[in-house]
Amino acid sequence: MKRLVESPDKKCYDDIEVESKRTVDALLGNNDIFIASRSTINISLSIYYCGSEEFAEGAVWGPKVVDHFVLYYVYEGKGVLTVGNRTYALKKGDGFLVPKDVLTSFQADKRNPMKAAWVGFYGYLAEGYLKRCHLTDNHPIFSYTKDEFFLESFSEMIQVSKRKHNRYCKMMSILYNIMSRLIDITHDNDVGNKHIDSVELYLRKAIEYVDMNYSKKMSIQDMSDYVGLDRKYLHRIFKVNLDKSPQEYLIVYRITKACSLIRNTDLSISNIAMSVGYNDMFHFSKIFKKTIGVSPSEYRLNPIETKDEMDRQVRTNQEVDGDQGQVIQELRSAIEELKSVIQDKNNEKA
Numbered sequence: 001m002k003r004l005v006e007s008p009d010k011k012c013y014d015d016i017e018v019e020s021k022r023t024v025d026a027l028l029g030n031n032d033i034f035i036a037s038r039s040t041i042n043i044s045l046s047i048y049y050c051g052s053e054e055f056a057e058g059a060v061w062g063p064k065v066v067d068h069f070v071l072y073y074v075y076e077g078k079g080v081l082t083v084g085n086r087t088y089a090l091k092k093g094d095g096f097l098v099p100k101d102v103l104t105s106f107q108a109d110k111r112n113p114m115k116a117a118w119v120g121f122y123g124y125l126a127e128g129y130l131k132r133c134h135l136t137d138n139h140p141i142f143s144y145t146k147d148e149f150f151l152e153s154f155s156e157m158i159q160v161s162k163r164k165h166n167r168y169c170k171m172m173s174i175l176y177n178i179m180s181r182l183i184d185i186t187h188d189n190d191v192g193n194k195h196i197d198s199v200e201l202y203l204r205k206a207i208e209y210v211d212m213n214y215s216k217k218m219s220i221q222d223m224s225d226y227v228g229l230d231r232k233y234l235h236r237i238f239k240v241n242l243d244k245s246p247q248e249y250l251i252v253y254r255i256t257k258a259c260s261l262i263r264n265t266d267l268s269i270s271n272i273a274m275s276v277g278y279n280d281m282f283h284f285s286k287i288f289k290k291t292i293g294v295s296p297s298e299y300r301l302n303p304i305e306t307k308d309e310m311d312r313q314v315r316t317n318q319e320v321d322g323d324q325g326q327v328i329q330e331l332r333s334a335i336e337e338l339k340s341v342i343q344d345k346n347n348e349k350a
Helices: 013-028 126-132 149-161 167-193 198-213 220-227 231-242 246-264 269-275 281-292 296-301 307-314 322-349
Strands: 031-034 046-054 060-064 069-076 079-083 086-090 094-098 104-108 115-122 141-143
Touching: 046 149, 046 167, 069 126, 069 149, 086 094, 115 149, 115 167, 126 167, 149 167, 198 220, 198 231, 198 246, 220 231, 220 246, 231 246, 246 269, 246 281, 246 296, 269 281, 269 296, 281 296
Parallel strands: none
Antiparallel strands: 031 046, 046 115, 060 104, 069 094, 069 115, 079 086, 079 104, 094 141
16 A cells, blocks of 8 residues: 655554554454343333444354344454344344344354444334334345444444443434434445335335424425325325325324323323324314324323224234335334333333
């Protein structure tokens, strides 16, 4: 490599690169840092722990099942991953998912054992984000060698985790950055391979718009403009694939969010209505009762008794096949995961 030196007392650029690489490696090493318990968890997305390890020759993890997700990144060496009955070779620059509720194991290579960093996380939005990254139990790996983004991100997360103040917000921002980069990589790969399905893209953008704007005044025309489709065609796509109109989808999304706020906060019904996009509390109460079967106040007094009604109302009946179905399932999975978490909390109280 050509050495660029301005004067004898200044370091050349390639020396600086080597020093930077050593610094990142030194920051990783062996770490296992616990971050949050179930009692302190943010039910949408929360980090449980993070860590890194220079695995011994032939070291084995598992096989076992975990009740959350763990994302690993291999920054040196080799290994083998087994998820269910499928096996994958691992090398430097590969990342892999330990999926929730699936028997998983991995083993470091005996000659060139891997070094890896990881983050464990949970929440009803987690599976949706991972599906957008194309990371599932059937496709648990990715590869990225363009730059040192993932190595540097995990290194920063581990260092931040050792702080005594403001570590959690910073760590969550790093996790979101990692997710964002994975989604971008997936999108770039899809475009490059020409595998994108136009309907999937339209639905993804529509779901994205609802997620970003449900808490404020919005119209279906606004959604159509954002997606770039005629309103009637957008309506048709929703009905065919979700068995709901865009308006019905928006209502279900808002009421599901409202149910979560009623169950998990002491906010007034009026404040909850405003938080999910209804400026008129009476209109909100009317829509809530029509969807759930009881008024918001009655639901707060006895949420367990009305849960079956909620299940019937928010369940999407039509099954969708293929990759398109994975994207559409994002909200559906979020709703089901949320109800599962709520039920677990109710069981603990009982």
